[in-house]
Amino acid sequence: MTNRPHAVQSVDKLRKQVPPNFRDEDWKYTQFPHFQQYKIQPPSVPGIGKGIPPSDLPIPSIDEAWVVVVRNGVIQPHLSHLPEPSSGISVCSLPGTQMGPSEESELGRGAIALKHGHYFSQWALEQNAAGLLIEVKKNVVAQKHLLIHTINDIPESESVLPCHHVIQLGPNASLTFSEVMEGIGAGMSLSLHEIHMGFGSSLKHNQLQLWGNTHECIQQVLVNQEKESQYAHFAYCAGGGKVRNQLTVSQEGPFAHTELTGLVLPGAGEHLDNQTLMRHCTPNCSSRQRYRALVGHNGTSVFNGKVFVDPEAQKTDAYQHHASLLMHETAVSNAKPELEIYADDVKCSHGATTGMLDAGEIHYMRSRGLSEIQARMMLQDAFVRDLLDSLPVETLRSWCLNHCVDRLHALNQLTV
């Protein structure tokens, strides 16, 4: 609990609060009313994860990437290949936590989360959740891709495993950082990311969320961007019992650029909620958000995208689009784009569409010899492929494409 005076101060304030409920606009469709009764699952000891089954996950070879395997909150050294000290990149346990060997850092842990974190993120701070500190030093352009493979095995419901990663990019640093996130069991993975991006830095951040269909997840990614930095986030959300992702990006310096892309595939009984808050705080910044949801039989997608433009953020160029494709009459999509603009010389556009496949399109394709299922698959494939093309890591992209096609087959079997 060292180095965290802010966190200590917040504890008293937090105890008075209760988890947000449906009266809170941002939590209207997704609540965790019994959260206060959840038990905390302690991190397991290193070495336990030896029995990880050989998976078909897109884990690249060590020639291509540095790989860090974290099982139930603990780094698995025998499965990991950390960056060499000469690479200018360090990955270690977050100071003050027990994830693994730690180093002292001057980083202000909680610096963003105390200001912009929601109830659950503040809770993770209060719990002193274990996690990683990833630092890319000034002017370092990472020669390899960094991948964190998180496996959370939380069999009991109403159990939560919190985790807190802090990522710091020095001025002009550049990194491609991917996360493959697996959650097994009916428990909850709660994760908080704080990302500090220095002047002119660039981060390509990809998350593949492969939660089991009874698993719960609450995640908040908080990003602070300094002048001329570029942050690109790609989310592939392919399952989860009840999932709430929140991306909060603040552009704190001019000429920063942000790209947020998400593909969401809720299947039967799954509830996937993605929220973005794009805060334009300084002039001449831009952002581009593209989200698509393909919702299967009895699946639910929620999207709430807010673009906030400060009075000083003149010449902001913000774009947001959300499209959902419902595969069945029981599929639900709740989408709400929001613009809150206090500057007068800006370009902000947004749009949202929700609908089923067009019967005319399917008939046209059938009249050329394709079966109904082939026609549906081809249209759905086109819907997702366009977005997947912007996933910058080839191994992840081709894996996601195959995964998507398998999932479409499964969803269509339930639908037709």
Next chain:
Amino acid sequence: MLLEIENLRASVEGKEILKGINLRIPAGEVHAIMGPNGSGKSTLSSVIAGKDGYEISGSIRLDGEEIMDWAPEIRSRAGIFLAFQYPVELPGVGLSSFLRACVNESRKHRGEPELDASAFLALMREKATLVELSQELIRRPVNQGFSGGEKKRNEIFQMAMLDPKMAILDETDSGLDIDALRIVAEGVNKLRHAERSMLVITHYQRLLEYIIPDRVHVLMDGAIVMNGDRNLALTLEEKGYDWIRAEQEVSS
């Protein structure tokens, strides 16, 4: 006889649109159907292609086989092609991958091996020149961002790719400028041969100056009321549909 239609009736929500159509098209012939707005021309083409949503009775035979119960894709694979009056845009679906899937379904149906990528590309290049469809359009999603004329040309291009026995062109001339009309008609003429029949549906005689029909049928109020050779189209152009209505009144 390639296509035989007997006493074909179709209605939508209780409203009868086709009231007993009889039509026989021998292999290799081009027939034209003319008729005023609302006479049931497009319904006839949709029903032959197997579109859902109609209550139908009667008989449609292709090469002697009854096809009334066949799904649209089975009709297509068996050799029926409908060039749509309003071709549909397929967002994000690449024209070449779409057509490759379609062509291979037809080939499978005929017991032929599927085309590999290079054979398919060669076929596409060959057929695209037929309707002067640019390679740039082939790389785009189906009909997305195509002009009206390009969409119609794309329909004829798809027809060339699928090599049907029975092609139905539903008002392919509508929305075309003079040059596009000529290109489309020339494409159609190049596809005429002894084993392929065509049914050309049009409002105007003009298209029939380019595509010379063997027979012309006039469809009015859901029934074929007059048959003739290409001169019938000229007479219609000159005298209008009221002339037929008058003739019918006289005969009744």
